[in-house]
Amino acid sequence: MSDPLTTEDFAFTLHATDGQARTGAITMPRGIIRTPAFMPVGTAATVKAMYPEQVRALGADVVLANTYHLMLRPGAERMARLGGLHRFMGWDGPILTDSGGFQVMSLASLRKLDEQGVTFRSHIDGTAHHMSPERSIAIQGLLGSDIQMQLDECVRLPADHATIERAMQLSLRWAERCRAAFGDQPGKALFGIVQGGDVAALRVESARALVDLDLKGYAVGGLAVGEPQAVMLAMLEAVEPHLPAGKPRYLMGVGTPDDLMRAVWRGIDMFDCVMPTRAGRHGLAYTRHGRINLRNARHAEDGRPLDEASTCAAANTYSRAYLHHLVRSGEILGMMLLTWNNLAYYQDLMAGMRAAIREGRLAEFCDATRAAWARAERDPALA
Numbered sequence: 001m002s003d004p005l006t007t008e009d010f011a012f013t014l015h016a017t018d019g020q021a022r023t024g025a026i027t028m029p030r031g032i033i034r035t036p037a038f039m040p041v042g043t044a045a046t047v048k049a050m051y052p053e054q055v056r057a058l059g060a061d062v063v064l065a066n067t068y069h070l071m072l073r074p075g076a077e078r079m080a081r082l083g084g085l086h087r088f089m090g091w092d093g094p095i096l097t098d099s100g101g102f103q104v105m106s107l108a109s110l111r112k113l114d115e116q117g118v119t120f121r122s123h124i125d126g127t128a129h130h131m132s133p134e135r136s137i138a139i140q141g142l143l144g145s146d147i148q149m150q151l152d153e154c155v156r157l158p159a160d161h162a163t164i165e166r167a168m169q170l171s172l173r174w175a176e177r178c179r180a181a182f183g184d185q186p187g188k189a190l191f192g193i194v195q196g197g198d199v200a201a202l203r204v205e206s207a208r209a210l211v212d213l214d215l216k217g218y219a220v221g222g223l224a225v226g227e228p229q230a231v232m233l234a235m236l237e238a239v240e241p242h243l244p245a246g247k248p249r250y251l252m253g254v255g256t257p258d259d260l261m262r263a264v265w266r267g268i269d270m271f272d273c274v275m276p277t278r279a280g281r282h283g284l285a286y287t288r289h290g291r292i293n294l295r296n297a298r299h300a301e302d303g304r305p306l307d308e309a310s311t312c313a314a315a316n317t318y319s320r321a322y323l324h325h326l327v328r329s330g331e332i333l334g335m336m337l338l339t340w341n342n343l344a345y346y347q348d349l350m351a352g353m354r355a356a357i358r359e360g361r362l363a364e365f366c367d368a369t370r371a372a373w374a375r376a377e378r379d380p381a382l383a
Contacts, residue, residue, distance in 0.1 A: 010189045010216055012248050016358045020240060020267040023357040026248055028146050029187040030086070031093045033061040035248065035269040036357075038260065038350045039096060040343055041277060044069045045089040048277050049332075049339040052090045058312070058340075059347035061093055062147075064272045067139050068100030068107070071129070072122050076142035084144030096272075097145035099136045099178075099193075101152045102221070102253070113153065115170070133177035137190075145188075149219065150178040152193040157227045164197035171195045172209050179213050189216035191250060197222060198231050200238035207242040218243050219250040220268075229259065236266040243267075257286060257349055261366045264353050276346050280339030283327035287315065287345060289383035290373035294338065298380070299324040312344035 014024040026033040040047045040055055042063045047055050055063065065085060070076065082088050085095055104111060107123040117132030136151040152171040155164055175192045182190040192210035196202030203220075210218055220239055223232045236251070243249055250270035251263050260271055276286060285292040287307045292299075302320040310316050314337040326334025349369070356365035376383035 009187050012217070012246060014245070016360075018357045018360050018362045019265065021264050021353075021357050021362050022245075022267060022269060023354045024269070026094075028094050028189075030095075030146055031061060033094055033270075034354060036260075036264045036350055036353055037061060037270050038346045039064045039270065039272040040346075041272055041274045042089065042091070042095075043274070044073075045085060047343070049281065049336045050277075050343065054340060055091075055343065056093065058344050059351060060343070062096060063091060063093070064096050064098060065089075065143070065145065066098045066100065066103060067136060067143070067149075068098075068103035068131075070097075070143060071100065071131075071139050072124055076139040080142040080144070084142075086144060094146040095144075096147040097140045097143055097149065098252070099140070099149040099151040100131060101136075101193075102154045104131065106154075106156075113170075115173070117151070118153075133174040134181040137178050137181040147189045147191060147217070148182065150175045150190065150192050152195055152221055154195070154222050154225065155197055156225050157198055157222075157231075159197055161199060164195075164199055165202055168195040168197070168202050168206050172206060175210060175213060175215075179215065191215060191217040191219050191248075193219045193221040193252070194239055194243075195222045196235070198227055198235065200235065203235050203239050204242055207239045211242065211244060215247075217248040217250060217270075219252050219270075221252045223251065224253040224255055224259075224273075229262070232259070233262055233266065236263060236268065240267045257346070258370070260346075260349060261353065261369065264357075265362065265366065276342035277339050280337075280342045281335045283334070283338065284342075285315075285323075285338050285345075286342045287383070288369070288372055289376040292320075292383060294320065294323045294327045294334075296324075306341055310341075310344065310348070312341055314338070314340035315344060 008027050008029050011027045014022055016023050024035050039062050040060050043066045104118050104120050111120045119130045121128055133151045140148040151174050153167040155167045192215045194206045196206045248269045251268045254271055255273050283295045285306050299320040306315040308316050356362040
């Protein structure tokens, strides 16, 4: 695979706004990321059940891979010897790597955390590992990702105020160390992660301190970890006024199509989530008619496609009866087709929002999208 690097540095340009919502572009040596952007999750150097060229053809400008998983296998040093993550997975566009903080919280065992970093045992084979802020940045450098994330402590909600504040302050100190370790890398970017749980004042404190570090972008982390949607949105509303308008904003690990629309309305530019790929592997399809469970018996003799108006072949070619058969039979093709459909729907949703923001009609677009879901929910025959 060729390495299509250009001389472009990292830059973020706003093209239009509609209320707090924005559309623009992140320019990097490996390409342009149109925002608002949804990043398909390629945790272990693969977007599950998809070819890289399919992901690109659906409109994805950037994918996400994960430091925690890739450091465990195949290993960061091995990845570097093989030419880096882009060459390894056959993706020539930008790649964002998560720092591994969330996975250490959610997957690793015997976790011990202190000022220096976190010591944990692999969920794969039980081997012991230590991740410091500097090691996280070094691993991401060996992988060769274009956008790298600071190491942070992610707290599962609900949690008490003292726990949330301690984790937020530690994450800020780690952000300073990540910034020093990252240094100056033309064409690449380090993003900070706003923490603070469900406490608005702590979120604001975190955002202000990170902005003082003058990073190239800012993520909002520690959400989609058990809190209601209303709490997530309230935290975004608290943080947004304190993030610079001229830098991208990334909501980590979110979410449903409705989450995306509501977060874009509140000024978020970038998203990632396993939901569309995971749902596809479990027989669930996201469409303009809402969510369709292909396991349900009512689809067994339904000759209609998922969505005849979609440009995605998985949505407009195969009958629901066939997809139902594949899902109920456990056939791999069913997982592949529904994942393809779901990622197409997510990318179409983002493209629709970008166009609506440019035309000053995002509210109308979101209202119409939700109305179509509601009609199909009231009368499944309409779906």
